[in-house]
Amino acid sequence: MIATQKDEFFSIKSLELDTLLDITKAITLSKDEKSLLKIYIFTLAANFKIERLMMYENQSGKWNAMIKHGIAKDYSPHSEELMQVLDSNRFMDFEEEEFKSINQYFELSIPISLDNVQIASVLLGGTYKIKSHKESIKFIQTISNILFVAISNIRLTQKKIEQEALSVELNIARKLQFQLFPASLPNTEALKINATYIPHQTVGGDYYDYIPLPNNEFIVCIADVSGKGIAAAFIMSNLQAALRVLVKQVITLEQIIHELNAIVSHNTKGEKFVTLFLAKYIPRKNMMVYINCGHNPPFLMSENKEILTLEKGSLMLGAFENLPFLDTGKVYGINNSLLFAYTDGLTESFEDSNTEKAMEIIKKMMAENEQAELLNASILKMLSPQNNAMDDITLLSCKYQILDQIVA
Numbered sequence: 001m002i003a004t005q006k007d008e009f010f011s012i013k014s015l016e017l018d019t020l021l022d023i024t025k026a027i028t029l030s031k032d033e034k035s036l037l038k039i040y041i042f043t044l045a046a047n048f049k050i051e052r053l054m055m056y057e058n059q060s061g062k063w064n065a066m067i068k069h070g071i072a073k074d075y076s077p078h079s080e081e082l083m084q085v086l087d088s089n090r091f092m093d094f095e096e097e098e099f100k101s102i103n104q105y106f107e108l109s110i111p112i113s114l115d116n117v118q119i120a121s122v123l124l125g126g127t128y129k130i131k132s133h134k135e136s137i138k139f140i141q142t143i144s145n146i147l148f149v150a151i152s153n154i155r156l157t158q159k160k161i162e163q164e165a166l167s168v169e170l171n172i173a174r175k176l177q178f179q180l181f182p183a184s185l186p187n188t189e190a191l192k193i194n195a196t197y198i199p200h201q202t203v204g205g206d207y208y209d210y211i212p213l214p215n216n217e218f219i220v221c222i223a224d225v226s227g228k229g230i231a232a233a234f235i236m237s238n239l240q241a242a243l244r245v246l247v248k249q250v251i252t253l254e255q256i257i258h259e260l261n262a263i264v265s266h267n268t269k270g271e272k273f274v275t276l277f278l279a280k281y282i283p284r285k286n287m288m289v290y291i292n293c294g295h296n297p298p299f300l301m302s303e304n305k306e307i308l309t310l311e312k313g314s315l316m317l318g319a320f321e322n323l324p325f326l327d328t329g330k331v332y333g334i335n336n337s338l339l340f341a342y343t344d345g346l347t348e349s350f351e352d353s354n355t356e357k358a359m360e361i362i363k364k365m366m367a368e369n370e371q372a373e374l375l376n377a378s379i380l381k382m383l384s385p386q387n388n389a390m391d392d393i394t395l396l397s398c399k400y401q402i403l404d405q406i407v408a
Contacts, residue, residue, distance in 0.1 A: 033151050040147050041069050044124075048136065051126025052105050055144075056086055058119050070125065077101045085109050089118045091137070107131060112144045120148055169230045174199065176233040180207050180240050190403045193220065194372035196380065198345075198393040205232035205274075206343050206394040207240060211247050216283045219247055222295065222341040222396045223276040231272070238267060239274060239317075253280055253291050254326055257314065261293075264318035273318040277310070277341055281334065283402050288337075290329045293317050298341035298396075300331060301366045335402045338370055345393035349383040372397035 037055075044050040052070035056063045063086050068075075077085075078101035085092060085102065089111045094103035105125045112120040122144055130136040185193040195208050205225030212218045223239065225232045242263050246256045257278065264274050277298055279290035288300070294316030300308045312329035331337075340362065347358040361382055369375040376395045 033154055036147060036150055036154070037067055040143075041067060043143070044140065045069070048140065049126070049129045050124055052123075053125070054106070054123040056082075056121050056123075058086075058121075063121075066120070071105055075105065085123070086121045089113070108137065110137065110141045110144065112141065112148055114145065114148060114152070120144070166229075172230055172233075174233075176230070176237055180209075180233075180237055182208075182210050185210055186212075190401050191218070192372045192399040194376050194395075194397045196376045196393075196395040198380075205236045206345075206392045207236045208341075208394055208396045209240065209243070211244060213247065213280075217281060219278065219280050220339070220341075220396065220398055221276060221278045222298070222343065222394060223274055224295070224343045224394075225274045226272045235264065235267060235272060235274065239264060239276075243278075253278060253289055253328060257291050257293060257317075257326060258323065261317045261323050262321070265321050268318050270318065273316040275316045277313075279310075279339065281400060285332075286335055286402060287330060287332045288334045290331070291326070292329070294319075296342060296344055296347070298339060299363060299366060300334075301338040301340075301370075302333060303336040305367050307363050307366060334400060337400055338366060338372070338375070339396075339398040339400070340366055340375060341396040343392065343394040346379070346383075346395065349393060370399070372399045 041053060044053060050070075053067060054065060054069070054071070055067035057066050063083070077099075081099045081101050085099065088109075091111070092109035094107055094109070102123070106123040107127050108124040108131065110122045110124065111118050112122065122140070124140070130140075181195070181197065185195060187193070193210055197206060197208075205223075205227065207221075207223045207225075209221050210218065211220075221243065223236065225235045225239075239260060242260060243256070246259055257276075260274075260276070264272075274293070275295035276293045277290065277295040278293075279288055279298075281288050290310055290312070292298075292311055292313035294314070297309045297311045300310055302308070308331060310329055310331075312327045314323045314326040342362075347355050350358045350361070362379060365375060365378045365382070369378045375397045379395065
């Protein structure tokens with residue numbers, strides 16, 4: 001009798017050792033969570049003859065099923081009974097408890113803790129070969145804890161890899177985004193352009209540009225692509241390249257916008273869009289033509305301080321394969337005018353994020369600051385110290401005066 005007990009004892013210890021080696025080897029070799037869970041199931045079924053198994057994980061206070069083995073796929077314990085079992089955080093023998101929706105499949109419940117916090121629970125069924133061996137049940141708890149430590153490490157490693165990859169992507173996108181901006185902006189008696197770009201902690205798709213043309217004409221634009229990261233930066237780089245090619249051709253702003261919309265629509269397949277404001281100054285006619293494609297309407301202040309809201313245009317680029325309508329705005333008498341354009345990160349940064357109130361503040365600042373550089377600086381001083389914007393902020397101011405030699 002004593003010999004038989006010793007043999008059984010050493011047999012169990014040998015089994016536990018083999019199981020521990022199998023789990024350790026699996027943790028060393030496996031790089032993903034699913035593989036570890038499969039090996040865990042196989043180990044319990046093969047070594048301990050466990051016939052049925054369910055594992056629940058506590059994720060932020062909610063219990064989610066991770067494993068369902070040896071039972072019908074549509075089986076689900078009664079929710080109230082299940083919560084009593086899972087929240088108990090103790091070993092439970094269902095033959096001694098009345099859980100009708102559970103004890104038809106399972107005999108034991110084993111809690112799993114990490115740093116004295118319950119993180120999971122395992123329901124075991126078909127345990128007649130080990131139920132009388134408390135050491136074996138405790139061993140199953142031990143390897144379950146080991147498993148969850150390994151899974152936690154895999155998740156942390158994966159999260160770190162993802163964060164590092166995101167950091168690399170954001171750095172690339174940031175560099176690409178800055179390369180889109182003009183290396184320098186004009187600051188002459190006739191034309192002063194000032195731009196301010198304040199990046200958010202993530203990368204947006206803000207873009208502004210100044211493109212000189214023959215006959216002292218020039219184009220200014222500001223744009224914002226939906227989304228963030230390197231995808232947004234690449235979309236905007238494609239748009240900038242296309243715009244700079246198109247404006248060199250003798251075509252109208254309407255044609256340019258239709259071409260840009262076709263490019264954005266083709267590249268994004270309707271998953272992203274671009275808001276854009278495009279303006280062309282024509283000194284010989286003392287006028288400016290513009291198209292606003294769903295962008296925050298810029299303001300143009302005339303010499304007598306009358307402020308126009310530049311809204312005419314169309315829908316955002318990329319929303320439709322063909323723009324359903326397209327209007328061109330025309331403003332005459334642009335001598336000594338001041339243009340102010342911005343992206344939506346600006347209005348989000350005001351104290352109460354009230355768009356209408358922000359617009360009134362901007363108009364007031366324009367009337368008080370007629371120089372491009374002073375205007376941008378004054379508006380930035382009005383922003384909330386907390387800066388509530390969830391996006392980049394871009395400001396573009398353009399002060400234009402037609403000189404006698406240009407008119408001649």
